[in-house]
Amino acid sequence: MENQTFDKSKSGSILQFAPLQSSVDEGFWHRLCSFKLNHWKTDESAVSISGFFAPCSHHRISNHLTVLSESLPSETNEDLSLKISSHSNRNKCAIPGTLYNTNTIQGFCQLDKQKLLKEEAEKIWDDIRNGKVEEDCALLSRFLLISFADLKKWRFYYSVAFPALVLDPPATLVDLKPASEWFSVEEAKSVSAACNEWRSSTVTAGVPFFLVTIASNSHATVRQLSEWESCQQDSEKVLFGFYDPCHLTNHPGWPLRNFLAFLHTRWNLETVPFFCYRENRGFADMSLSLVGEALISPQGWKDQAHVPKAVGWELDREKKLTRSVNLATSMDPTRLAESAADLNLKLMRWRALPSLDLGLLSATRCLLLGAGTLGCQVARTLMAWGVRKITLLDSGKVAMSNPLRQSLYTLEDCLNGGQYKAMAAERSLKSIFPAVDAKGVVMAIPMPGHPVSTQEESKVLDDCRQLQELIDSHDVIFLLTDTRESRWLPTLLSTNSNKITVNAALGFESFLVMRHGAGAVSSSKVAHALSSGMGNLSIGDEDKGTRLGCYFCNDVVAPIDSTSNRTLDQQCTVTRPGLAPIASALAVELLVGLLHHPLGIYAPVENSGLNASGSSEQPLGIIPHQIRGSLSQFSQMTLVGHASSSCTACSRIIVSEFQKNGMDFILKAINHPTYLEDLTGLTELQKSANSFDVDWDIEDEIDDDDCVEI
DSSP states (O other): OTTOOOOTTOOOEEOOOBOOOEEEOHHHHHHHHHHIIIIITTOOOOEEEEEEEOOOOBTTBOOOEEEOGGGSOOTTOTTOOOOGGGGOBTTBEEEEEEEEEESSHHHHHTOOHHHHHHHHHHHHHHHHHTTHHHHOGGGGGOEEEEEEEETTTTEEEEEEEEEEEOOSSOOEEEEEEEHHHHSOHHHHHHHHHHHHHHHHOTTTTTOOEEEEEEOTTSOEEEEOGGGHHHHHHTTOEEEEEEEOOOOOSSOOBTTHHHHHHHHHHHHOOSEEEEEEEOEETTEEOTTTSEEEEEEOOOTTTTSTTOOOOEEEEOEETTEEOOEEEEOTTTSOHHHHHHHHHHHHHHHHTTTTOTTOOHHHHHHOEEEEEOOSHHHHHHHHHHHHTTOOEEEEEEOOBOOTTSTTTSTTOOGGGGSTTOOBHHHHHHHHHHHHOTTOEEEEEEOOOOOTTOOOOTTTHHHHHHHHHHHHHHHHTOSEEEEOOSSSGGGHHHHHHHHHHTOEEEEEEEOSSEEEEEEOOOOSOOHHHHHHHHHTTTOOOOOOOGGGTOSBOOTTTTOSSOOOOOSTTOOHHHHSOOSOTTHHHHHHHHHHHHHHHHHHSTTGGGOOOOSSOBOTTSSBSSTTOOOOSEEEEETTTTEEEEEOOBOOTTOTTTSHHHHHHHHHHTHHHHHHHHHOTTHHHHHHTHHHHHHHHHTSOOOOOOOOSTGGGOOOOO
16 A cells, blocks of 8 residues: 555546345335335335345455345334334345335326436435535435335336446546555455445444555555545555445446445545455455445535435346245235235225224134035135134035035035035135134034933933033124024023124025123122223113113013924025025124113113214114025115023023033023013013903014024
8 A cells, every 4th residue: 555656647448336236125015014014005105125235255255235124113103203224234235225115006107207316315415415424424425216016916016226426527547456466465455354244233234335555564444434534644555445245357346436425525535545345255355345446526526505416226138127926925825815805994094994903813613503505604704804813613414405605615515425514614715815713513402492311311411511612712702503592502602702693594585683781790790890991881771771772671481493394495594595695794783883882881882873964973874783684675774682681591590500400400401492582571470460351462573583594
C-alpha cells in the first residue's frame, strides 16, 4: 500500500457495476399468504420487509439478495414494524425493503414501476442527506418487491428492484485489481485479520459498509463510517469497503453505486479508493477481493431540491423482469387441501364477517349421533365451516339404497354385506379433506321402550358408559338418528353435562331444527357460568319456564318403541330428497351462530333480531330456538318452546334421578315403559285429564318429529 498511490489525473473507463440478483424463498410466499388472508386482506399499502445478502464466497458464483419467511415482520407485532438489526449475522446481512402486494393481477401489471422506484430512491437520497446512513449504512441498499398472490392456484407473480442513484456524468474507473496485488504482503495479512475480526463480531457482522484504515506500520483496522473524521485527523490511508456479493474480477458489485453517491454527497469526495470485500469459506480472501479507484463529479447534486434519477429493476434481455412461481406442484397435497379449505372462510373475514373466529371453529369437537342422510350432510357442512374434529356414531351398515341420498357413501361401501356407516363415513371424510380429525364409532344407542334381557344388560351398560364418555369429551352433540327413542339417552346425558345439543328431524316434506336449552343446573352454577365473561343475564327458575326446552319437552308420553310392527314405508326414509340437505345446513348454521354468541349455550332466543338500524345485533344473525319448515309450502318459521318440568329427558327430576342412581336409572327407563311417566308426573296428569269428559286432540309435531331415515 505504501508504494501504491491514487492519482486523480489517471485516465480510465466508465465504471460499470454488476447487477444484484434476487432469490425469493418458498417460505416467504407461505407467510405472505398468511398475512394477506389474516392481516392485510384488501389493503394494498406498502409493507416494510427485509432482505439478506452476504459477501461473495466463491470465485465463480455471485451471492443473491435472498427474501425469506423471516423477511416479513412478526404476525404478533401489531404495527408490523421491522427490526432489521435483530436479523443480522455474518451469513445474513439484513437490508430494508418495501413490499407492495396487489389484490389482482391487473393491479400488479398496472403498477407504475418507475414511480415506485423513484420513491424508494428518494428515501435513499433523504437518508444520505440527513445523516441516517452514517447511523445505519444498510439504508443505502434498500430494495423494492412488488407482487400478486393468486391464493387459489398458489401462483405468485413478482418483480424486484434495487434502487440506485444515477451518477451524471458516470463515475470513472481508474484501476481495478485483486486486493492481493494492491497490498503488500504485510498489509494484505493485516487487512485480512481485521476483516475477519469485523465479521466475527455480533455487533459489526451485519454492517455492510465500512472504512479500512492502514497505518504507516502496515497495521490495518476496520471502522464504522461515522469515524471518517477521526481517520482524517490520524492521517491514515483509508479505503471505503463494502460487502461485495459479486464474483466478477473486472466489475464491482451493485452496492458500490449508492456508496459512491453517499461519499460524494456527504463528504464531497471526488476520488474514492474502494475495497470490494469478498470471502472464501467464511474468511477474507484478498485474491478474490478487489481494490480500485473511482472518480466522481456529478452535476447539480449540490442543489438541495435535486433528486438524482434512479435505475434498478431486475432485467432480462434489457426488459424489466417479471417472475412467477407455482408452489402448487411442490406442496404436500394435504397442506394444499387445508389451505384451500380455509381460503373461503378467511375471505369471509375480509369484509362480511371480521369477527369470525376460525380458531374457535377448528377447535370445536362435534359428536354426530347418526351417520345417515342427516349425518352425512351435517359432517360435510361442518367441514366447510372449518370444524376439524368430527366423531360419527352409528351401528348400521351401508345399504344399496343409501349412496344416492347419503353423500359420504359409494357403491363400493355397499358390497359384501355393506361397510359399517361410521367407519365408511370416517374414511370418506378423510379422503375428501385429509386434515380432518374424523373418527367413526360403531355402537347402538340404548333406547327406552326396547327392553333388554339379563344377559344383554352388561353390554347395554357398557354402551351407555361409552356414550357418556363420548358426550363428555365433545363440545357439541348433534341428534341425527332415525328414531325418536334413540334421542332420549343422548338428550339426558347432554343435559347432565350441559353440552350444546342440536337436533334435526324430518317428516315427509317438513323438518324441525332446534337447539336444546342449557342443562337443568342449579341457579348458582348458571350464575357462576355467566360471571365468567358472559355478561349479565337474568335466568329465572326452571319452573317459571325460562329455560329453553329440548326435543321431548312437548311430549305427554315417554319415548316408546317406534320401529316394531311397521310397514316398509314406515321403516325406510321417505322424505323429499331436498329436505335433509336443507335441515342439515340449518342445523350447522344454527350451531355456528350459537358458538359466536357471547353467551354460548345460554344465548337468549332471537326470532327477529334486528336493531333500530335494521341490522342484526349478532354478526351471523339471529339465534332462534326452533326452526320449522315445509317444502310443500316453501315456508319456514322460528318458534320458541320453554322447558317442561315434566319432561322425560331434561327436567330437573330426571337429571337428579340419573345423578343419584346412574346406570340403574337408565336400565329402569329402558325396561319399564311407564317408569319415566310415573317419575315425572305424566301418569297423574293423564289420569287427571281422563277424569274430565274432554276429548284431547293432540297433533303429532311434524309427523311426530320422527327422523325416519335408515
